[in-house]
Amino acid sequence: MPSDVKNHLSGIERRLGVVGKEHAKCKVHGDYIAVIRESGERTGCPNCREKERAEEERLRKLEQFVCAHRSRAKIPRRFEGKTFADYSAKAEGQRKALEICAGYAADFGDHLKAGRCMLMLGKVGTGKTHLAVAIANFLIHERGISAIYRTVGGIIDEIRSTYDGGKGGEAEIMKILVGSDLLVLDEVGATKATDFELATLFRIINGRYEQCLPTIIVSNLGPKELPAALGERCVDRLRENGGILVPFDWESARSGVKA
Structure with a gap:
């Protein structure tokens, strides 16, 4: 990843509580940009989060199927x-x-x-x-x-x-x-x-x-x-x-x- 991480924040990002960005590295997916919020929270790897969302959606649909299929x-x-x-x-x-x-x-x-x-x-x-x-x-x-x-x-x-x-x-x-x-x-x-x-x-x-x-x-x-x-x-x-x-x-x- 290039060293010139864009720390410039848009007005929308600032209104959403973003105070900065920094380089980060995921053990699985490599480099990414972490977003830092006012609370000090740093966002994790977006690829990992996408997999988590997909798994959550799979489990939600599975639960719906089980409930509908039980009878x-x-x-x-x-x-x-x-x-x-x-x-x-x-x-x-x-x-x-x-x-x-x-x-x-x-x-x-x-x-x-x-x-x-x-x-x-x-x-x-x-x-x-x-x-x-x-x-x-x-x-x-x-x-x-x-x-x-x-x-x-x-x-x-x-x-x-x-x-x-x-x-x-x-x-x-x-x-x-x-x-x-x-x-x-x-x-x-x-x-x-x-x-x-x-x-x-x-x-x-x-x-x-x-x-x-x-x-x-x-x-x-x-x-x-x-x-x-x-x-x-x-x-x-x-x-x-x-x-x-x-x-x-x-x-x-x-x-x-x-x-």
């Missing part, structure tokens, strides 16, 4: 605060599942572009829903990405309620289910699938497949049993383009809890 996400109260940090990973299988799920969330931009789905299958009480919701929570709260949680039974009940004059309409429900960046579909295969259920699930999964949008399936079934609950065509679509299978084959965490 649409419909994450149950029991799971709404679940994160990767509070998942208990003591066994090797648990640590591997945590690593895969955290990686899926961190690299979600790539999975979104590819429409890459995830199948979280295995025993009851092994933390499948916890990790699935942790992915959704990370995307919502850290990235501002739309992620919603639904159970199969909840979807069927919600759609059927519209036939009796319930709030909203089937088309509106399907628009949300098919259009969200991520859908976590839980309790797949919890009950014997009816023709209506299979047809509805195909509409959702195929609709998301056509839009190249990822779906996470959470089920207590194994890979060979899953087609009976979803249909072969749905499973085939979920596996396409490198669909990720995460097995949960350890014992339930609830088994050691005394009744």
Whole structure:
């Protein structure tokens, strides 16, 4: 920076309380001119301040998104605060599942572009829903990405309620289910699938497949049993383009809890 710093102050600057200027140096961005005010305050690096403003604006928009998206996400109260940090990973299988799920969330931009789905299958009480919701929570709260949680039974009940004059309409429900960046579909295969259920699930999964949008399936079934609950065509679509299978084959965490 040249040594002839302009210390001349305009009338506007003086009215704003500026009493001088001086050379300053930012460790990151190098030389700049610091403005000195009557209070003795010296302005910092303008480039750093611009980054701070950008981050403040990002956080403001993220907060607005989270508030607006919370009701649409419909994450149950029991799971709404679940994160990767509070998942208990003591066994090797648990640590591997945590690593895969955290990686899926961190690299979600790539999975979104590819429409890459995830199948979280295995025993009851092994933390499948916890990790699935942790992915959704990370995307919502850290990235501002739309992620919603639904159970199969909840979807069927919600759609059927519209036939009796319930709030909203089937088309509106399907628009949300098919259009969200991520859908976590839980309790797949919890009950014997009816023709209506299979047809509805195909509409959702195929609709998301056509839009190249990822779906996470959470089920207590194994890979060979899953087609009976979803249909072969749905499973085939979920596996396409490198669909990720995460097995949960350890014992339930609830088994050691005394009744």
